[in-house]
Amino acid sequence: MESIFEAGNLKSNGHYALAVIHQNTVYVSGQFAIDPITQEKKFGTIEEETLQALSNIEYILKKAGSHKDNLISSRYQFVRPCRQCLSGFFSRLSPSTVSCFDERAALRFSG
Numbered sequence: 001m002e003s004i005f006e007a008g009n010l011k012s013n014g015h016y017a018l019a020v021i022h023q024n025t026v027y028v029s030g031q032f033a034i035d036p037i038t039q040e041k042k043f044g045t046i047e048e049e050t051l052q053a054l055s056n057i058e059y060i061l062k063k064a065g066s067h068k069d070n071l072i073s074s075r076y077q078f079v080r081p082c083r084q085c086l087s088g089f090f091s092r093l094s095p096s097t098v099s100c101f102d103e104r105a106a107l108r109f110s111g
Helices: 046-063 080-089
Strands: 002-004 019-022 025-028
Touching: 019 046, 025 046, 046 080
Parallel strands: none
Antiparallel strands: 002 019, 019 025
16 A cells, blocks of 8 residues: 655645555545645635646646546535536546535635
């Protein structure tokens, strides 16, 4: 088992790994809208923050030697309009790949 704590300037804060590789499967931890260059939270619309978090996931997958098109399953916690962000980000997207939640269950970080 291999743990990835850094992917370029994107780094874990020490108590978790960005991803773990086990038996040729990559498990990516939850991501926020962190700018990998400045390492600061990137605030914007929910769509902008979602796309940044997805971009971070893609960056981590590349570091692990994988690609977003190899996605088997994922879970996202945000409002339904962001499903459009997902369908624009992934080349293939099936209902079994994505779970979305309503705004009462959505999590956002605050500054």
